[in-house]
Amino acid sequence: MEGYGYYIRAIAFGMRYSNDQSLADYGITNQQARLLGDIHDSIKNKSEISRKALSETMGLSGPSITSLLNGLEKNGFIIRQQGDEDGRTMKIEITAKSMQLIDETENIFAETERKLLQGFTDEQKKAFLELLVKAYENVGASNRA
Numbered sequence: 001m002e003g004y005g006y007y008i009r010a011i012a013f014g015m016r017y018s019n020d021q022s023l024a025d026y027g028i029t030n031q032q033a034r035l036l037g038d039i040h041d042s043i044k045n046k047s048e049i050s051r052k053a054l055s056e057t058m059g060l061s062g063p064s065i066t067s068l069l070n071g072l073e074k075n076g077f078i079i080r081q082q083g084d085e086d087g088r089t090m091k092i093e094i095t096a097k098s099m100q101l102i103d104e105t106e107n108i109f110a111e112t113e114r115k116l117l118q119g120f121t122d123e124q125k126k127a128f129l130e131l132l133v134k135a136y137e138n139v140g141a142s143n144r145a
Contacts, residue, residue, distance in 0.1 A: 008135075015112050022108045026101055027075050033105040034058065035068050036077055039092055040102055049092050077101070 019030035028036070038057050042049045055065045069092075072078045077098045081091045094102075117125055 011116070015116065018112045018115070019108060023105065026104070028077065028101065032068055032072055036072060036094065036098055037102065037105060039078065040094055040098070043094065
């Protein structure tokens, strides 16, 4: 039997691969869809949308966020404009194309989780989540993935 890390990586890869396959028809990747969801939530909550904030939320480097944003913009999912007050800030708007996709991506992510947990009892699901949260806290919340 392999160690914990093996299974954690394998589960993360399997979920990401499943999401990428399901999202391919929409012209978006798992990471782009998650970033788009974070942008949508930030707009809805009137929260800051900066590369730094997105980087912290996604657990990715600034250049990785820029690359994802470039792909979203190129494919018509977002519109970026320079911020009004500071040339270093950006204003991000999601397009009508994105709005149509957001509900679908949430359904795809939920279906992937459903597959992950199939065969689990409600008690096992609760215990599994508690263990995942504890493991997450042990490695530090600042090391988000």
